[in-house]
Amino acid sequence: MGIRNMTHPNLVLFDVEANNKEQVIQQLISNLYKEGYIDSEQTFLKAVLQREEVSPTGLEKGLAIPHGKSCAVNKAVFAVARLRTPLEEWPSIDPGNRVQLVFLIAIPESEAGTTHLKILSALSTNLMRDGYLEGLMATETPEQFLHLLDVDTTNEPKTEQEFTKTVIAVTACATGIAHTYMAAEALEKAGRELGVKVLVEKQGANGIEDQLSPEVIKKADAVIFATDIAPKQKERFAGKPFVQTRVAEPLRKGKEMIQKALNNPDGVVEGVESAELTTSSSGGGFFREAVQAVMTGISYMIPVIVAAGLMMGIAKLGAMPFGLVNELGDPKYATHSNELFVILHYLDMFGGLIFKFMYPIFAAFVAYSLADRAGLVSGFIGGAFAGGLHYTFWAVEGGIPSGFLGALILGLTAGYVSRFLNQKIQLSKNLQAMKPMLIIPAISVLVIFFLNFYIVDPVFGGLNIVLRNWIESAAGTGDVILAAIIASATAFDLGGPINKAAGAIAIGLAADHVYPLTARVLAIVISPIGIGLATVVDKYIVGRRVFDEDLRIAGNTSLLLGFIAISEGAIPFMLRNPLITIPINIIGAILGSATAVLLGAVQWLPLPAIWGWPMVENLWAYIVGLVVGVSFIALTNIFVRFSILKRKERQA
Template structure:
């Protein structure tokens, strides 16, 4: 199988009509649907935007490679789009776009073909041929010629006579595009200097061109370019450059210069343990947000399961889980024990543990989890767990580095005994003697304050939390509100969770309602997308609102915030609680104390958002509606 089998003539658009990122994504997804390569184009578009929200797929050189793996895709496919005037895609001016669509169960052969395209795009000559092509056949011929050229010259290790040898690892989130672009960029930069080069690519197929111990031993420079965690233990403690994938794509020469400056062959490097944190991260400061989100992401399943199971337990009666009560039911006790005594008990230790793991890898996991358990026992709760994770993680990392120069025969003992023992002693003493008492008092104060909120104060808090959730839909403001809700959830205060879910459900539901009632304000494509937003909003998937907000932020985002704030304020005033912070309509009947009133708050907020959108957006002409040109793009 060749690339032309998945980038077929029918999948090439030489003259994209769109003038914005949102427009061209719509146009390319429409082509995917037109060729019957996806059975749910709106879901695939959502997955494309999820990938864009993680990191822009504009890779430089006037190229963007939006991509996603999806169960809605029938077979691996590439849609090519070209715009000669260019568009602003992310923060880059872009002329060539390649939308890669891969099914969830794509074979290794297919994924390898998709990755080949990323390598070919590093060739300036190949890109130029695509830009000047006047017909689809010229694109196909350029692709076939590049396959022949690359096939005749590619080798896993490039040899030359400079005497320098560079090795590295590249890995992006999906392992389809950026992984191979970064590898190719580093290879090309090294070749121009006459260097030997070998880059391991951790792609969707798993590691390819894997580095050996001999490669590491003989290397003069090491570069790791990644957006996901990679195992750096193979570097045997040698100092290396650690950067995001896009930096290796766009600044390969600078990365090579930096890596060569470490002089690792001469032994002048600052040796570190195998599980140390990347060098580059130290220079840019402590990435608190990354570490906290790592812990939260692992904690959330415990929160969801625990909350739902406890809610099910209460359905048998408030005291049905108590064997001494007249309401006792063995199934209620089962759900209460699994949810409350097991899942909830693990929330804070898991949070702390994976914050520690994010900082110090495996050496930080055990002491951070133990510190989290001490925080939970001592009343520090969620906030104490965060502190425990950071203290344990940095203690483990510092101790590990301090013992880096001990003989190799004792390194195993250091990893399994010395580092966890000493770092656990540090975090345990810190939590027990210093933090737990004041933090538990703070938690009691917050609990009393929140439980005592009534009237206007409760309304203001509900409006603030829900409005924050709706403001940037997955961004830092949204995450800050979510973190507060999780802290209160861990303290068994469930009203903020209800307000937060209102803030997440109202934007897509309000937009969906607006596309139904005020159809003349939207293009035909947007009206169709609005139908999917009903399902997304009901499922608490706020991202259903992102395409609309991106296309018309000055109207949609304020409407989202105001509608969410109204619903959240009413929710808090009515004392509605929610014992499951995720799940949308599927958990409301069993996890809310007043499910009908709660649904009413969501509906009211959605109506407010809908009416505001109808008022703020101007009607489109029939021609603009059919062309897919929204009013926001011509005002």
């Protein structure tokens, strides 16, 4: 498409002075308003800044592409700013990116799903080409700049190139925008340099683009899956040698990816319906495959957490002026004479209902990543067990859901069992339809039932009993020791069975006026606030981002939910890196709670959210403890993850 036709010379600004990205965006928006492309600066600015909160729009090589869709936009258009001084503090996919060229894309609400993504993909693709960005930066007038937008600046011959091999690829990132297209362009470019024909299917935010036909797939010599989430319709690639990698890898190792796919693949795509990716034992395939499955589950789970937290947060904030924050769950408000109280009650309940589906969604897509559609049903059922839905439907009182650990175990089991069945069960052609529709769901769901019934539920039930006895036996050992035990149990699984067991005991002790809830309420908020803060300040502490893009989105949510005492916002971090996150959470909660208790903070009421803090005796001590715990979790996460990144870079 003609990119230059989407802008105007008056919208191209050179030598722009700005101290931060907000100033750049504001200048470009003001220019759009002046030229009549938008009706309201504030309305469109709000849309752009909201988009900035979702994921970084800074890319690589000095480029940033902020964008927004709004009813204030009259026509799809983009404005450009070339900065006099590069900006270092612009969140980017490349941590070392110093932004100097900014494209601000404005999209009418009615075109959000079409023009928006086409412009983004076209810009992303062009900017991967050698000489393109350099040419734009060297122009002296807006007219020259616009002329070069649609000019092919590469020195590649225009004659038809002969290829001896064909490699096909699928690219997909968590948000499905820039990296999806940039990885595709990087692979195609590397293929031309190697004399290998590379055809790429983009599975982006606009669905599947440039879909590979059955004929192309059949003739291909190998396939590359450059994806951060599970690729769709893997069954099409059955029998092909493959390489599985992160979506960002082709940007710096495109040639290596192609050569590996042709000469030393990870394995062969197997199966008829589910087309599993079976890796060789020497490549660490099982661990990498399980990690990708978990990442896929997290990417689908995050919107559920956000939606649930948002509903509950709105309800609680609405109830604050009336002093009803901790009473909203009382059934009497379901039929209250004040209609506002009724709405707030059900909105709070609605958020809790959405949270119930957090684990089913997670486990379903973990299984989907491993077994495609064959694993969805048993994965969803496993997640329902982990969330305790069976206790609700079976009217079992006091049932202990297995939480995120159960979802992890049951989701992975569902995926591997479904895949095994799909590979091993062979039926005649006339009976093939029975396998995915009847046999695999029936057997895999039965396996999940028995695994949960005999192992998962009893194990976590047993842990709950052990924990209860441990905390009760520690009741006379001293304030600090008891605070440490309650805090560690509370922070362990963020709303899971161990957390709830600690809560039941702590509330009981407080009700009998034996021991206050100080450690309990602090431990609830320290973990989500600490991990959320880490995703915000990491670039200031170590000079780069140490969290992946999807976790940065989850971090913003975790930070917000932490202040309203919803610890589940930090669960994606535990699922992604449990061996890092869980110990840090526990130590941080212990340090913060013990500090507050030692300094004399006392909270007898079960009010961990920010509106309960004024009711704490010696609030200053409470705040000091909070700062100690949050700081430890934030800084330790940053330094540990930074160390891991540096080690991986040295090994690369």
